[in-house]
Amino acid sequence: MTAAATRALPVASLVVENASEVLTMARPGLSGPRRRDDLREIGRIADGAVACADGDIVWVGPRSELAGAVTLPPDATRVDAEGGTVTPGFVDSHTHLIFGGSRHDEFERRILGQTYQEITAAGGGIRSSVRHTRAASEEELAEQGRARLDLILRHGTTTVECKSGYGLSTEHEMKQLRALERASRGHAVETVSTFLGAHEFPPEFDDDHDGYVDLLVNEMIPEVAESGLAEFADVFCEKGVYTPQQARRVLVAAAEQGLRPRLHADEFAPSGAAELAVELGALSADHLSAVSEAGVRALADSPTLGTVLPGTTFSCRIPGANARHLIDAGVALVVATDLNPGSCAVDSMGVILGLACIQLGMLPREALVAATINAAYSLDRADRIGSLEPGKQADLLVLGVPDHRCVPYRFGTNHVRTVVKRGRVVVS
Ligand SMILES: [Zn+2]
Structure with a gap:
């Protein structure tokens, strides 16, 4: 048995899946306020998923890796993004x-x-x-x-x-x-x-x-x-x-x-x-x-x-x-x-x-x-909010658009379909 197989997987209470893209706003090694080229770093994961537990994010990655990354009990909340875009809460x-x-x-x-x-x-x-x-x-x-x-x-x-x-x-x-x-x-x-x-x-x-x-x-x-x-x-x-x-x-x-x-x-x-x-x-x-x-x-x-x-x-x-x-x-x-x-x-x-x-x-x-x-x-809260990374608070949006550029492009419409705050669905 490999070490990975014996390690206990985090138990998720909520997952968001079936997203055309998940924007994490993060990248390994990137920290501090974003400026110049780093201001363009949205951390895009195509066909991504996010898993949360106890109000925090426990995993973010491609949907194909979700099953191997977290344990999902039958009573967990599953949010189907229906091909929309997932971002941190504004x-x-x-x-x-x-x-x-x-x-x-x-x-x-x-x-x-x-x-x-x-x-x-x-x-x-x-x-x-x-x-x-x-x-x-x-x-x-x-x-x-x-x-x-x-x-x-x-x-x-x-x-x-x-x-x-x-x-x-x-x-x-x-x-x-x-x-x-x-x-x-x-x-x-x-x-x-x-x-x-x-x-x-x-x-x-x-x-x-x-x-x-x-x-x-x-x-x-x-x-x-x-x-x-x-x-x-x-x-x-x-x-x-x-x-x-x-x-x-x-x-x-x-x-x-x-x-x-x-x-x-x-x-x-x-x-x-x-x-x-x-x-x-x-x-x-x-x-x-x-x-x-x-x-x-x-x-x-x-x-x-x-x-x-x-x-x-x-x-x-x-x-x-x-x-x-x-x-x-x-x-x-x-x-x-x-x-x-x-x-x-x-x-x-x-x-x-x-x-x-x-x-x-x-x-x-x-x-x-x-x-x-x-x-x-x-607001001196970047250690808790503003990006989708394991350990951070699970504040996220499902936007009903297949690409994040549609948000400013079609700015006359409210594209917010689901809001998750501290790991709980508060708007759907
Ligand atoms: Zn003012």
Whole structure:
């Protein structure tokens, strides 16, 4: 008897088989955020299968090897992919998922030609969402948030980052963070919480922006850190919002309290925010549609990932990030929705993948890597999610297309047929 025959095989509780292709997003020897050519490494296995047990993946490989690789008891769940494509669950690493109200009126104004800045100056924009969020109860926000989690799960998002930032006072920021915690309790979508009290300046501090930064540093950040309701801190660093100096003060104070930095950087105009993100060791610098050449150089080969948000530039009708240049320079790219009530009301990662390809010139495989394993790195969860490898959490999708390129190619359709989260079928 050979050693292989005597070794006990893992017992699978769920298998996915009959897939035209399984994209693992992995390759032996490949680790760390993917950049340059590695951003194209989708780890394609033709006619592949995946086996899971106890919420984790135990085996991935060609279907012909499945029977010799795992033991499959009669009561195991068998998911027939029916010739579809299997990928890791989407990781949406930048959203503003908890908010009150809706801004469809601004949508119309943008079409009539008003800019984001003009709408903000007229009392719209983030401040409009602040009014509605402050007026809503924690229960209402949680209920609406839960409905959005249901929706994004059906579109294949299995992990989502959610920012506060529509409260802009200690009371209402805490309410928003508690609403997220409440919405996600027991929900299949895993949430990652970010404190974004520095999203805008509240009207009460119109004449005293530094006074609000003092409040953030001296009161809000310590309270949020103490509550354990957020893991990251973020700042909207942009002309007319937070200066790089103010952003630095907020993020340094947050880091001292254990909230790790991320940054809204260089969306409308270059401000040095990307450079600041790298300097502060932020996990990600997000937007980058107007990043300077110095910003690109700072991000290149740095541990700070660059997150592009094509739905936002598309919705705001402004030029998108120069993804090809960022990739060639060596920035590890992430693609996310930026789901929010104003500048991008898109909740589907499939739509975002389409826009990443069509608007930003990314290849379908680059967009997929950016939306899975790189997004997981940007949330410091790449050891658990973002790729299909033995030992990792079994978060995966069966997409009703024979080739992954059909997802961005036919981006108007939700191709998600089955969602598996922690080894359990949660959408079918
Ligand atoms: Zn944002």
